[in-house]
Each structure stands twice: as C-alpha cells, then as structure tokens.
Amino acid sequence: MTTSVLALLTLAACGTETGAGDDGGSSVDTALPVTGVKWTVDTLTVNGKQAKAPAGAHVEIDAKGRASGNFGCNQFGADVTVKGDSITVGPGQSTEMGCEKDLQKFETALSRAFAGELKAKLAGDRLTLTTPQGDTIALTSKPERPAQLVGPEWAVDSLLDGGTASSLPAEMTGKAQLTFGKDGTVRGNLGCNNVSGKATVDGSTIIFGSLASTRKMCPAPVMETEQALHHVLKGKAAYKIDGRTLSLTAADGKGLSATAIEAEPRPRK
The missing domain is CATH 2.40.128.270 (Lipocalin)
Known part of the structure; x- marks a missing residue:
C-alpha cells in the first residue's frame, strides 16, 4: 500500500x-x-x-x-x-x-x-x-501560508523518536492539543490532563517552564503516552513549522508532531 x-x-x-x-x-x-x-x-x-x-x-x-x-x-x-x-x-x-x-x-x-x-x-x-x-x-500549486506558532490550536497526532514516528492511542484522538499565547504561555491537554505554564521562544528553541497539570487518571496506554508528551515539554525543545505541521524535539531526540487546526469561521450577524 x-x-x-x-x-x-x-x-x-x-x-x-x-x-x-x-x-x-x-x-x-x-x-x-x-x-x-x-x-x-x-x-x-x-x-x-x-x-x-x-x-x-x-x-x-x-x-x-x-x-x-x-x-x-x-x-x-x-x-x-x-x-x-x-x-x-x-x-x-x-x-x-x-x-x-x-x-x-x-x-x-x-x-x-x-x-x-x-x-x-x-x-x-x-x-x-x-x-x-x-x-x-x-x-x-497555490502557495500554502505557513501556520504561526502563536495563536492556532495544535492538535498533537504523533510521538517522535529520532527518525521514527508513532501515532497516539485511539483513545487520545482529538484530545491532545496545545496552544501558545502571545504572553509567553502554553496551555492545552495531553490526552488526559489539562496543562498550562510558561513557554519562552528563543530562535528555533522553546524553553518550557514547569507545567501545572490536573490529576485525572486515565487508562494505562493514555497515561504512558501523556508522560511521553510531558517529557517533551520539559526544559528546552527545538521547534520547526513546515506548512501546518509543528514538530517539537527534546535534547534526547524524543519529540512530538502536531497539526494546526483552523478555527471555525464566525457567522455573520
């Protein structure tokens, strides 16, 4: 195939x-x-x-x-x-x-x-x-406008490990997402728990502060994947945007990939 x-x-x-x-x-x-x-x-x-x-x-x-x-x-x-x-x-x-x-x-x-x-x-x-x-x-062949880091909701769709990518558990589909704010913050959900904290952009690097998280318990596969995502959001991570795809990579090569989700258009009054 x-x-x-x-x-x-x-x-x-x-x-x-x-x-x-x-x-x-x-x-x-x-x-x-x-x-x-x-x-x-x-x-x-x-x-x-x-x-x-x-x-x-x-x-x-x-x-x-x-x-x-x-x-x-x-x-x-x-x-x-x-x-x-x-x-x-x-x-x-x-x-x-x-x-x-x-x-x-x-x-x-x-x-x-x-x-x-x-x-x-x-x-x-x-x-x-x-x-x-x-x-x-x-x-x-119309040019696609690259997404900006700040503003859109980034739907997390895969884990990265060097040159290998793996999808998230089915239970997490459509749930894991991140949003970066103009005030240097990040908030979202890692598939089970909500997270929020500081995210300072320095060139092609994002420096994450300690993230606050809710304490909800979910099935084991979800919790394991959430921990892997949380690992990427600790300390420094290199980031790259290709079109509407964002990749974050920690120093040890572990990372995540996410896709920018376009906001629904507001109805005219």
Whole structure:
C-alpha cells in the first residue's frame, strides 16, 4: 500500500512534465512549471465519489526527477520517469507511522486508485491526474501560508523518536492539543490532563517552564503516552513549522508532531 501511495503523490508532482529521456532512468523536462513547486493534494475521486485530502498532503519534485512530500500522515520520496503525459514511478520510500481511522481509509483508497500509468492535465495552477478507470486526483500549486506558532490550536497526532514516528492511542484522538499565547504561555491537554505554564521562544528553541497539570487518571496506554508528551515539554525543545505541521524535539531526540487546526469561521450577524 505504501508503494502505491508513493506512486500517487509522486505522479501528482510530475504528471504535467513531458519529453522524458529514453535512458531508462528518472528524467524531467522542466519546460512546464511543475518543478520546485509545492503541489497541494486537494481531492480524490473514486467511482464517482469525491473525498477531500487530509491537511498537509503535498508533493514537490526537483529537476532530476526526485519527488518528495507528505500525504497528510507519512512522508515519502520516489524517483520518476515521464514520457509525454504518461508517468512511471520507481520504487518509493515512506515513513510508517500509524494513522487515524479516517486518514487510513483515505490512504487505502489512494493505494488502490493510484498505481500504474496515469494521465496528467495542467490548467493554470490546477493539475489533474486520471487513472485508466477514470478515477482522478486534483492538485493545486497555490502557495500554502505557513501556520504561526502563536495563536492556532495544535492538535498533537504523533510521538517522535529520532527518525521514527508513532501515532497516539485511539483513545487520545482529538484530545491532545496545545496552544501558545502571545504572553509567553502554553496551555492545552495531553490526552488526559489539562496543562498550562510558561513557554519562552528563543530562535528555533522553546524553553518550557514547569507545567501545572490536573490529576485525572486515565487508562494505562493514555497515561504512558501523556508522560511521553510531558517529557517533551520539559526544559528546552527545538521547534520547526513546515506548512501546518509543528514538530517539537527534546535534547534526547524524543519529540512530538502536531497539526494546526483552523478555527471555525464566525457567522455573520
């Protein structure tokens, strides 16, 4: 499944490229403006049913035919060869983080629908890829405005350990979240208990003060994960924002990943 998903997003990035060489390796004709562009995956349509892509799903391709990106949960990389409007994808690599149920369902659909040869059509900033069965993926090259650390609610979705990411227990889905304030504070919930305290930003580092926490007891898997999250929020942690994804990494390589949640628009009076 992972290889097929890699095929999808890699194809999304280079489906509009033409004139690939015949040397059997990956190749890209940069005549069309698709390289060096962040293509955002918008929707997937299978058997006439359209599904919105998860936040953060995107792909970028360089002039050498190397594609990389994220389909909303796992990161990927793969080589591609393009001939006319047909795209062939080489073996790909991907992280293997477990995903939340709805995201896993979307991921499975991608793996089934986007494999083998795809046809691509570019119209302005919109790219459409079509399978032989008529299923389609729609992408756009509109720049995504990076989220700011202060302000949005950051939904914690995974634990990091070096180059490995693991999902949170199902019981914690939608519960673990953090919000950084303009006054140098952080508040939120670690999946079971509410927390609050100081969070001072110094360059690419956040220095966390001692966090106050409620004392609610939850099932063992939740409490263990909460302790792991609490560990990341002790002392200094490096932070990085990529689009709408925040990663926090402690000195020992332990960390967490979170996604910025857009606020619901207020109704007009």
